[in-house]
Amino acid sequence: MKCSRQLVISALAVIVLSACSSSPAERRQAKDDFTYLDAKDFHQWKMPSGTELHYYPDFAVPTGQYQGEIGSKVDIRPPQQILELIPGARADMTSGDAVLWMVRQAEADKVWDTTLKALTAGKVPLVKQTDTSIETAWVRWVSKDEDSEIDARYQLSRVAANNRFGIKVSLVDWRQGGEQGKVSASQKDRYTAYMTNLITTRYDEDVRREELRKARALMKHIPVTMGSDRSGLPVIIARAPYEVFWQRLPELFGKLGMKIEDRNRSQGTVKVKYSELDEDFFTAHKLKPMDMTSGEYTLLLGDLGNRTSINVTNSKDKPVKEVWLEQLVPVLASVIDETAKAPAASDAEE
Numbered sequence: 017m018k019c020s021r022q023l024v025i026s027a028l029a030v031i032v033l034s035a036c037s038s039s040p041a042e043r044r045q046a047k048d049d050f051t052y053l054d055a056k057d058f059h060q061w062k063m064p065s066g067t068e069l070h071y072y073p074d075f076a077v078p079t080g081q082y083q084g085e086i087g088s089k090v091d092i093r094p095p096q097q098i099l100e101l102i103p104g105a106r107a108d109m110t111s112g113d114a115v116l117w118m119v120r121q122a123e124a125d126k127v128w129d130t131t132l133k134a135l136t137a138g139k140v141p142l143v144k145q146t147d148t149s150i151e152t153a154w155v156r157w158v159s160k161d162e163d164s165e166i167d168a169r170y171q172l173s174r175v176a177a178n179n180r181f182g183i184k185v186s187l188v189d190w191r192q193g194g195e196q197g198k199v200s201a202s203q204k205d206r207y208t209a210y211m212t213n214l215i216t217t218r219y220d221e222d223v224r225r226e227e228l229r230k231a232r233a234l235m236k237h238i239p240v241t242m243g244s245d246r247s248g249l250p251v252i253i254a255r256a257p258y259e260v261f262w263q264r265l266p267e268l269f270g271k272l273g274m275k276i277e278d279r280n281r282s283q284g285t286v287k288v289k290y291s292e293l294d295e296d297f298f299t300a301h302k303l304k305p306m307d308m309t310s311g312e313y314t315l316l317l318g319d320l321g322n323r324t325s326i327n328v329t330n331s332k333d334k335p336v337k338e339v340w341l342e343q344l345v346p347v348l349a350s351v352i353d354e355t356a357k358a359p360a361a362s363d364a365e366e
Contacts, residue, residue: 053086085202091200093161096205098114098209099213101216101217102116102216102219102220104119104123107212109205109208109209112187112204113184115183116183116185116215116216118180118181119180120181121181124182127219128174131150131172134214134217134218135150138214140153141155150170150171151172152169152170154169155168157207157210164192165192165193166190166191166207167191167192168187168191168211169187169189170187170188171185172184172186185212185215187211190204236356237356239255240255240349241255245327249335252327252341252344253324253326254323254324255323257322258284261317262324268348268352268355269286269315271351271355272347273293274288274289275289277289284318285314285316285317286315286317287314288315290308290309290310290312292308301347301350301351303346304343306343307337307339308344311330313331314328314333327341328340
């Protein structure tokens with residue numbers, strides 16, 4: 017069955033460190049040689065006659081049979097971590113199986129729905145699907161660290177234990193370079209984490225998209241007026257939370273002829289280059305022209321809880337004339353109303 021699909025690893029926020037190596041094998045292997053493999057077997061130490069053995073357990077090597085790769089087969093790449101992008105969820109990795117644990121059933125339901133979306137968006141073919149289990153066909157992974165293409169099949173299922181609800185991801189079949197075989201423990205951990213991150217990144221994308229949608233909805237009707245800050249200086253007051261206003265600031269001020277050169281969210285500073293608006297703009301919006309001249313300015317935003325203050329300084333960091341702020345208020349209000357009536361580009365796509 018030719019049902020493989022190709023997934024690009026970089027899309028899952030996985031960083032491949034290529035360094036200066038010339039081949040995939042060199043990126044996985046230690047830099048030095050493996051002459052230690054030619055070392056002779058250990059033998060029992062024989063004490064010279066007349067001497068007494070003093071034993072110190074500090075550096076004792078445990079006895080036993082240990083399974084693992086040696087030499088060039090040892091993979092020196094750091095383990096692939098599961099991205100913690102689902103608030104309140106905890107990821108467990110045991111024997112190559114990953115489980116995303118949630119405290120509430122509703123949260124697990126949401127993550128399960130996200131799992132279905134992630135598989136659909138990634139064009140992952142399915143062999144079997146029920147309300148609580150999904151079995152994929154062969155999924156192809158492409159990585160610069162591998163000698164050949166990797167194909168894997170997965171079992172995703174809903175689980176519950178100790179009043180917790182989870183989504184389990186298991187790698188059930190392995191194929192490398194077209195040859196099916198047994199997957200190593202390290203490779204199983206790595207490629208199970210890749211599939212799990214397909215879910216967590218999709219969840220994060222959905223959350224961000226929903227936050228942006230809510231921000232746009234809140235921005236539709238934002239009154240703007242003149243006011244004063246804590247020191248009594250005149251400022252523009254936008255009746256919207258700081259985070260909401262910050263999201264739409266580039267779009268709004270771009271329509272005012274202010275090209276953003278730099279901005280710092282934590283400091284609330286936005287450096288802009290203003291080009292005077294032509295008369296057609298003011299005529300179309302039924303506004304009086306502003307006296308503000310072209311040049312470089314800095315917008316200073318302040319967080320006032322459910323409101324945002326806006327002040328403007330010139331290229332010499334001096335506050336602009338109060339009359340300029342007063343003239344800017346109706347222009348900004350008109351642009352907000354205009355953008356509220358027009359559907360957002362992403363909304364149209366959805």
